[in-house]
Amino acid sequence: xxxxxxxxxxxxxxxxxxxxxxxxxxxxxxxxxxxxxxxxxxxxxxxxxxxxxxxxxxxxxxxxxxxxxxxxxxxxxxxxxxxxxxxxxxxxxxxxxxxxxxxxxxxxxxxxxxxxxxxxxxxxxxxxxxxxxxxxxxxxxxxxxxxxxxxxxxxxxxxxxxxxxxxxxxxxxxxxxxxxxxxxxxxxxxxxxxxxxxxxxxxxxxxxxxxxxxxxxxxxxxxxxxxxxxxxxxxxxxxxxxxxxxxxxxxxxxxxxxxxxxxxxxxx
Amino acid sequence: xxxxxxxxxxxxxxxxxxxxxxxxxxxxxxxxxxxxxxxxxxxxxxxxxxxxxxxxxxxxxxxxxxxxxxxxxxxxxxxxxxxxxxxxxxxxxxxxxxxxxxxxxxxxxxxxxxxxxxxxxxxxxxxxxxxxxxxxxxxxxxxxxxxxxxxxxxxxxxxxxxxxxxxxxxxxxxxxxxxxxxxxxxxxxxxxxxxxxxxxxxxxxxxxxxxxxxxxxxxxx
Numbered sequence: 001x002x003x004x005x006x007x008x009x010x011x012x013x014x015x016x017x018x019x020x021x022x023x024x025x026x027x028x029x030x031x032x033x034x035x036x037x038x039x040x041x042x043x044x045x046x047x048x049x050x051x052x053x054x055x056x057x058x059x060x061x062x063x064x065x066x067x068x069x070x071x072x073x074x075x076x077x078x079x080x081x082x083x084x085x086x087x088x089x090x091x092x093x094x095x096x097x098x099x100x101x102x103x104x105x106x107x108x109x110x111x112x113x114x115x116x117x118x119x120x121x122x123x124x125x126x127x128x129x130x131x132x133x134x135x136x137x138x139x140x141x142x143x144x145x146x147x148x149x150x151x152x153x154x155x156x157x158x159x160x161x162x163x164x165x166x167x168x169x170x171x172x173x174x175x176x177x178x179x180x181x182x183x184x185x186x187x188x189x190x191x192x193x194x195x196x197x198x199x200x201x202x203x204x205x206x207x208x209x210x211x212x213x214x215x216x217x218x219x220x221x222x223x224x225x226x227x228x229x230x231x232x233x234x235x236x237x238x239x240x241x242x243x244x245x246x247x248x249x250x251x252x253x254x255x256x257x258x259x260x261x262x263x264x265x266x267x268x
Numbered sequence: 269x270x271x272x273x274x275x276x277x278x279x280x281x282x283x284x285x286x287x288x289x290x291x292x293x294x295x296x297x298x299x300x301x302x303x304x305x306x307x308x309x310x311x312x313x314x315x316x317x318x319x320x321x322x323x324x325x326x327x328x329x330x331x332x333x334x335x336x337x338x339x340x341x342x343x344x345x346x347x348x349x350x351x352x353x354x355x356x357x358x359x360x361x362x363x364x365x366x367x368x369x370x371x372x373x374x375x376x377x378x379x380x381x382x383x384x385x386x387x388x389x390x391x392x393x394x395x396x397x398x399x400x401x402x403x404x405x406x407x408x409x410x411x412x413x414x415x416x417x418x419x420x421x422x423x424x425x426x427x428x429x430x431x432x433x434x435x436x437x438x439x440x441x442x443x444x445x446x447x448x449x450x451x452x453x454x455x456x457x458x459x460x461x462x463x464x465x466x467x468x469x470x471x472x473x474x475x476x477x478x479x480x481x482x483x484x485x486x487x488x489x
Contacts, residue, residue, distance in 0.1 A: 150390055153407050157389030193407055193425070195387055 002033075002110040005117050006135035008159070010151030012122030014143045015172040018208060020119040021049045022219040022227070023139075026234030028083040029220070032114040035074065035084040037105075039131035040121035041096055044088035051078060051215020052085055061089040064101045070108055079220075084113070094126045099133035106134020124158060132159065138167035139199060144174050144185040153194055168199035170233065175204050176247045200233035202226050203247050274299040282315060282345070287322040296322075297335060304340050311342055318346030379416055388412070388426065395432075408448055414438070427451070439474040445482055455480055 007020045017040075024036045038046035041061065047053045058073035063086070070086075077083035086109075089096065109116045118135060121127035132138065138159050142152040152169075159167050171187060178184035191198060205226035211218040218227040219234070225247070232242045273295055275286040287296055304311050316336060319329065329348040336342045381399040390409025394400060399416035410426035412418055416438055418430045423444040429451040431438030436453045449458050450473050457473075457480040470485040 150409055153390040154409060157392050160389075192423075193405075195405070 002112075002114045002116055003137060004106045004110050004135045005115065005137045005139060006039075006120050006132050006164075007117060007139045007141060008120035008128065008131065008155055009122065009141040009148070010124065010155035011142070011148045014141050014148050015170075015202070016122075016141050017046050017049050017119050018212065018217075019139070019141050019170060019172065019202075019230075020046060020117050021217045022230040023234055023237065024083060024115070024117050025077075025080065025217040026219045026230055027115050027237070028077075028080045030234060030238065031082075033082040033112075034115045034117065035086060035109050035113045037086045037109070037116060037118045038088040039102070039118050040127065041088045041130075042090065042093040043121065044090050046119045047075075047085060047087045048215065049212055049217070050085055052087075053215075056087045059087045059089040060105070061092050061096045064097050064105065070105075079216075094121065094130065097130050099129055102130045102133040104134075124154065128155075128158070132162060132164060135164060138164045139170055140167045140194075140196065141170045141172055142190070142194075143172050144179070144187075144190060146185065149185065149190055149193060156194060156196060167196050169194060169196050170200045170202065171198070172202045173204040174201055174247065198244075199236055200229055201244055201247065202229040202233075203245075274303055276303070277320075282317040284317050284320050286320045287324075289322050291322060293328055293331065296332070300332075300335065301339075304342075308340060311340055314342045316342055316344045316346075318344065324348070377417070381416070382414075387422065390426075406442075406447075417441070436475040439472055441470060441472045441485060443470050445471045445473065450480055450482075452480055 007016045007023070009016050020036055024034045028034045036046060036050070037060065038044050039060070040046070044059075047056060052075050055075050055078075058068040060073070062068045063070050063073050074084045074086055077085065106116060106118070116134075118131050120131035140152050140155055140159070142148045156167055159165075169191070171190060174187070175184055179186045187198070187201060203225050205218070205224055207218055207221060207224040208226055211221065211224075218224045219230040221227045225245075229245055232245065235242050273288045273291045277284045277286055285300075291299075319332060324332070326348050333344045336344050377399075379398050381401050382394070382396045383401045383403065384394065385403045387404035388394065388402060388406045388410035390407050393411045393413070394402075395413045397415045400412055400414040400418045402412070402418075402420045402422065404420075405422040406412060406420055406424045406426040406428065408425045411429070412427070413429045413432050415433045415435070416430065418428050418438075418440045420428070420440075420442040422442070424440075424442040424447045426447065427449045428440050428442075428447055430440050431453045432451075434453050436455070438452055440450055440452065445459075445467075447459060449456060451457075452473070452475050455475060455478070467484060471482050472485045473480055473482045475481075
C-alpha cells in the first residue's frame with residue numbers, strides 16, 4: 001500500500017500545484033511509481049503544469065460516476081514511465097464528488113502506486129474536504145506572507161481536527177534579500193506560529209514561470225535553485241536528512257556561476 | 269541539651285539572654301561562661317536587656333548581673349522588676365503549633381477552570397462559562413470567550429474575551445501579549461499599531477478606570 005499525500009494550503013496561488021508536480025516528478029526520478037491526482041474540480045491546472053492537457057480523455061468525475069474504469073482515466077507522463085496523472089473535470093464543479101468516493105479512489109490508487117499525491121484546491125469547503133478524505137499524510141504549502149500564514153494555520157487546525165496529524169510545511173517563494181531587510185517574514189516567525197515540521201524552503205525563482213508554460217516541472221532542471229530545493233524535499237520525504245539550502249546570495253560573481261552549474265555542492 | 273541552657277536572642281529592642289527553666293544557677297553560670305568566654309572581646313561592652321525564661325529570685329538576678337558586669341564587661345540594662353513582665357510575654361509567645369486554617373488574603377479566586385492543552389489555531393473558538401487556562405499559544409484568528417478570566421501559558425496573537433457576562437473584574441494573563449484584540453466585559457482594546465509586547469515577563473490585562481491596561485504580572489518586574 002502506497003502513501004497518500006495531500007498538498008494543501010488554504011490560500012490560493014501559493015504553489016500547491018507546482019509543488020505537487022515537482023514532488024511527483026522527483027519521486028519518480030528516484031525510481032518510485034507515482035500518481036498525481038488533481039482534486040481541483042472545475043479549475044483544473046495540474047494537467048497544464050505537467051504538459052499533458054492535450055491527452056485527457058476521461059477524468060476523475062468519470063471514474064467516480066462509473067463512466068470509465070480507473071485505468072482508462074490515468075494518463076502516462078510523456079517523459080517518465082512510472083508517473084501518471086488523474087486529471088480533474090473542467091466542466092463540473094466540486095459537488096460532483098463526495099468524500100467517501102474520494103476515500104475509495106485513494107485506496108484503489110494506493111494499491112497500484114508507491115505514492116498517491118493529491119493536489120488540493122484552495123479554500124476550506126467541499127473541495128478541501130474531498131481532497132483530504134483519502135489522505136494519510138499532508139503537506140501544507142505557504143508563502144512568507146501574513147495572509148498566507150493565517151490561512152495555513154486555519155488549514156492545519158482543520159487537518160488536525162480530521163485526524164491528519166503532523167502535517168509538514170513547505171515555505172514557498174521566499175526571497176532571502178527581503179527577509180534580511182526585514183521586508184518579508186522570516187522562517188522562524190512562521191514556524192513559531194504554525195508549529196509544524198519544516199519539509200522544505202523553496203526560493204522564488206523566475207524559472208518556475210518558464211517551466212509552467214512549457215509543461216516541464218523545474219525539478220528536472222539543474223540551473224534552478226527552486227528545482228534544487230524540490231530535489232531536497234523529495235529526499236527528505238524519502239527519509240534522508242538533508243540540511244536546508246543556504247539561500248543567501250552574498251557570494252561573488254564566480255561563486256554564483258559555480259552554484260548555477262551545480263559545482264558548488266557545499267553543505268552548511 | 270546543656271547547650272540550650274542559655275540562649276542569646278537578639279530582638280529589635282536589644283539582646284536578651286534566655287535561661288532554661290529547670291537549670292540551677294551554677295549550671296547557668298557555667299553555660300554563660302562557655303558561650304561568652306571564647307569570644308570575650310566580641311561581647312565586651314555589649315548591653316543585655318534582661319534575662320528571660322527561668323524565674324529568678326532577686327538574689328539570683330543580682331548575682332547574674334554581677335557576673336555579667338564583672339566577668340564579661342557586659343551591662344544588664346533591665347531591672348529585676350521588669351523581668352516578670354517579659355517572662356509572661358515570652359511564655360505567651362510560645363504556643364503549641366496549631367494547624368493553620370485558611371488565611372483569607374486578597375485576590376483569591378475560586379472556580380472551575382477549563383484547561384486546554386493545545387495551541388489554538390486560526391478559526392478555532394472556545395466559549396466557556398468560567399475561567400480558561402490555555403497551555404499553548406493562541407494564534408491569530410483564534411478566539412477565546414470566557415465568562416471568567418483567561419490565562420494563556422504561551423503567546424497570545426488572537427482575540428481574547430474575558431468577563432463575557434459583564435464582569436469588569438476579569439483579567440487576561442499571557443506569557444507574551446500580542447493580541448489582535450482584548451475584551452473585558454464590553455470594553456474592547458487593541459495593541460498599539462505596529463507594536464507587540466516587548467516584555468520578557470508575563471503580562472496581565474485588566475480594567476482600570478474604564479480602560480483595559482496591560483502591565484507586568486508582578487509589580488516589581
